Amino acid sequence: MMIRRKDNGQQDRWEKLQSYFTCPVKEISYPMTTQYILTGWLIDGGGGPPRKSAMLKIDDGIISKVSDFDPHNLPEPAALIDLSFATIVPPFIDCHVHLAVSGTTDPEARKQQAEADFEEVRPIIRRHILYHFRHGVLAVRDAGDRGGYALRYADQPVAAPEEPLIVKAAGMAWHQQGRYGKMIGRTPAEGETLVEAFSRQTVQGDLVKLVNSGPNSLHEFARETQPQYSVAEMQQIVAMAAKTGKKVMVHANGRIPVRLALEAGCHSIEHGYFMGRENLQLMAEKGTFLVPTLYAMKALSELADTAGARKIAARNLAHQLEQVALAREIGVKIALGTDSGSPGVLHGESVAEELKLFVKAGYSLAGAIHCATAAGAELLGVDAGLLAAGRPAHFLVARGTPAQLPRKFSYLEAIYLNGKPSPFYRKNPIRGVF
Ligand SMILES: [Zn+2]
Structure with a gap:
């Protein structure tokens, strides 16, 4: 039940x-x-x-x-x-964060975080909430963590009034066995479909997060990965989520993974690198939001381990800036999300960095601020x-x-x-x- x-x-x-x-x-x-x-x-x-x-x-x-x-x-x-x-x-609305993970680049610290239990993560989440607020963020949408900790934290009675941050959390994201997404969620059990797994879940998030592609390769420019779910599967999730008024956000890079998520009626495409013009046009027609997470790629272009990886990340970023410029031209709804918790992407202060990249992609300052405020409020459904x-x-x-x-x-x-x-x-x- x-x-x-x-x-x-x-x-x-x-x-x-x-x-x-x-x-x-x-x-x-x-x-x-x-x-x-x-x-x-x-x-x-x-x-x-x-x-x-x-x-x-x-x-x-x-x-x-x-x-x-x-x-x-x-x-x-x-x-x-x-x-x-x-x-x-x-105030800003950051539509893509991972409150349970810090943006540290120290591999040892990231490993520790990846193994920590809720009691260990709780003060980390609190710290990130304070960072967000002190950088002018009033609401965040949490895109998932492997323990569903951000959702668990947000579900507690408000512990202290000094945490005036609205948190809409997905809980654990859904990915397929053997595919990308372990850091931010869970998979259906062996032999179980996504819909079956979704139906028997015991904790519901404020929204649903699906992972429908791999990450962007830092070895090969624009390498496309296979989708993780079919249109029919995602359609059913969208319909089930809609029964309780919830939206579905989808991690998707590449033409086919994005295309399938759009056909299924998902509400936002997260990252959306290398999706191409046709998908952007479809997004404009359907009113689907894009959350392009530019700064996370910029951070990789500066911090990735090898010169080769940094170079590919810089090319990925340049390509995504062009996509965002095109998306703006053809009227795709864009909301700002930093992907805070990714390496080098610190909670709160990364919003200003993301805004700078929106301006670099051709937005006016006021247009970029619209993406970080009213557009985010529409996506999250908050009165701000x-x-x-x-x-x-x-x-x-x-x-x-x-x-x-x-x-x-x-x-x-x-x-x-x-x-x-x-x-x-x-x-x-x-x-x-x-
Ligand atoms: Zn993310």
Whole structure:
């Protein structure tokens, strides 16, 4: 029998977090329920150009109006928060992380992590959650680990209000016996189909993660691997997941593995290297998300063991940048995901690195931020990512002008949640973590 997680398990956590966002700050006493934020520049997450000197009117933590600054019509000084020295953007959403694994490049440390039990991994996950938040990330989608630990952690009652991160976790990813995916999941048992295995699972994730190809080769450029599952198998998983409102994310590189996942109706393609133009067109038609995980490949191009491997990784990255440029042109929905936990890809701080690569692929800064905010919120189904009337006043304060971004995202001035600075933000991202 399938033991369901409480249907509203994640909702409970989200609601608790929402109350944590405000309750500790209330003690500092903010007498007004209406306040005005004067921004230097506003990038609202919608993808449009930065807006200079925009004013946000906030009522009880919700944005009620966005307007241009009017020097002849100023609010009461006490109700005005002057952030005119800064650029304001929505908090980030990282759509592909592995919270149970650190981005260390030390092989011994990676081996230890690969053998650790939940009690050993728990403080690591907590540390990664704090890193994410302190780099301006409000929500992550966890793409799986071999013990389902990130899901287990996220399912606990919220231990502490200082972890204001929304975690949507896949639990253990599904791969085939003898194929790639051991580090992030499990396989159906001998003689069992994916659908049978999926039906008898005892813990359900917030979403489903399938692994439908191998990794990208660092020995041979663009080597394609066989798909792991058929269209029919994946279709059934998509239908079963849909019964509880869940989406299916698929690790897939190469033309055929991506094609099959798209035909099966999966919701997002993770990595998607070497999928080709036809698949990108199909993604645009179907509204399937691409999470291109660029920085993980850049890290390999700098850190892989041999010069040959580094060279192939650099070619892979160049090719993927071209695919992302094409995807943007033909209107594929793209959400930002870092693949944090991969070698050299550190939780939280890698978001700014990924943004830089989106810009390198041809996105405007605001377009890249859209992928890291509103697009991610759509993929995860969370109410964040857009600074507009009726939306919660969650935003990041980055000192300086848009021209200094994404770099300045590494040194945020503050993170506002429901219109108030979060007391849990630390400018030094590792302070108090250990
Ligand atoms: Zn991954």
